[in-house]
Amino acid sequence: MTGSDEARRFYAKLMAAHARSADPRIEEVFASVPREAFLGPGPWTVFAGDGRVETPSADPSYIYQNVLVVLDADKGINNGEPLLHAIWIARVEPKPGEAVTHIGAGTGYYTALLARLVVPGGRVIAFELEAGLAARARQSLAAYANVEVIHGDAVATPLPPSDIVYVNAGVAAPPAAWLKALKPGGRMIFPWRPSERVGLAMLVTRMEAGFACRALMGSWFIPCVGASVAGPQARIPTRERAARTRSIWLMQDKAPDRTATAVFGDVWFSSRDIQAKSKR
Structure with a gap:
């Protein structure tokens, strides 16, 4: 076993421990997927404090830590924090045979982890808007037969x-x-950024009675083109109101009521709990 293999195994153990998942496969996939294969040739630039630091060499051991690795400095695109993704992946609970849509796949590292978790029988469709990143993802994920990378919006x-x-x-x-793309019992996790002061990771589950929603943790990602700007009629929440959100509703199904915590176009957020059992 090389030093980088040992570093990756220890990193995987830490990620799984922080994720607090009962699924042993979380550790297995972090241990088996080489992060460096999705980052381009080293040395790599990582974020530290308010600045950036270059790794001393191209030894992969340096990127088996909870660090963001720069992919495109000019556009602010990075390979995100592994700890955040370990927590997110644990909360959406990928299972063999499931269909996953990954939006904002970058160069495909976290796509690869998701792909490993849905075999056998599962599939991942990965969307990436940046042409260069999509091309790199296709190359890096070529060995993953259950992944399709789409350069698109x-x-x-x-x-x-x-x-x-x-x-x-x-x-x-x-x-x-x-939301409509979710199957019964389907889960969506997304970075909610309705304003500069609000940045929350939200977990949505499609229930029989609607879309249950919970805030998990603080979160910040680069904006999603076409869905990151609130319209003039939007009702933008404070962080406190956003954190009280318990469900999301489609305007076509239900008009906003006194429980509304935020309103954006054809969807609105509510403090109302959804009690019905999921069809998972």
């Missing part, structure tokens, strides 16, 4: 029916089409 393109929609770009609100 996930806001303008209909999503396939999905058990999981995994969003890695900040939205003022998830488009109604994303």
Whole structure:
């Protein structure tokens, strides 16, 4: 075993421990997927404090830590924090045979983890808007037979029916089409960024009675083109109101009422709990 292999195994153990998941496969996939294969040749630039630091060499051991690695400095695009993704992946609970849509796949590292977790029988459709990143993702994911990378706009393109929609770009609100793409019992996790003062990771579950929604943690991602700007009629929440959100509703199904915590176009957020059991 090389030093980088040992570093990756220890990193995987830490990620799984922080994720607090009962699924041993979380550690297995972090241990088996080489992060460096999705970052380009080293040395790499990572974020530290308010600045950036270059790794001393191209030894992969340096990127088996909870660090953001720069992919495109000019556009602010990074390979995100592994700890955040470990928590997110644990909460959406990918299972063998499930269909995943990954929005904002970058170069495909977290796509690869999701792909490993849905075999056998599962599939991942990965959207990436940046042409260069999409090309790199296709190359890096060529060995993953259950992954399709689409260079395209996930806001303008209909999503396939999905058990999981995994969003890695900040939205003022998830488009109604994303919610509709969820199968019964389907889960979506997305970075909610309705204003500069609000940045929350939100977990949505499609229940029989509607879309249950919970804030998980603070979160910041680069904006999602086409879904990151609130319209003039939007009702933008404070962070406190956003954190009280317990469900999301489609305007076509129900008009906003006194429980509304935020309103954006054809979707609105509510403090009302959804009690009905999921069809998972």
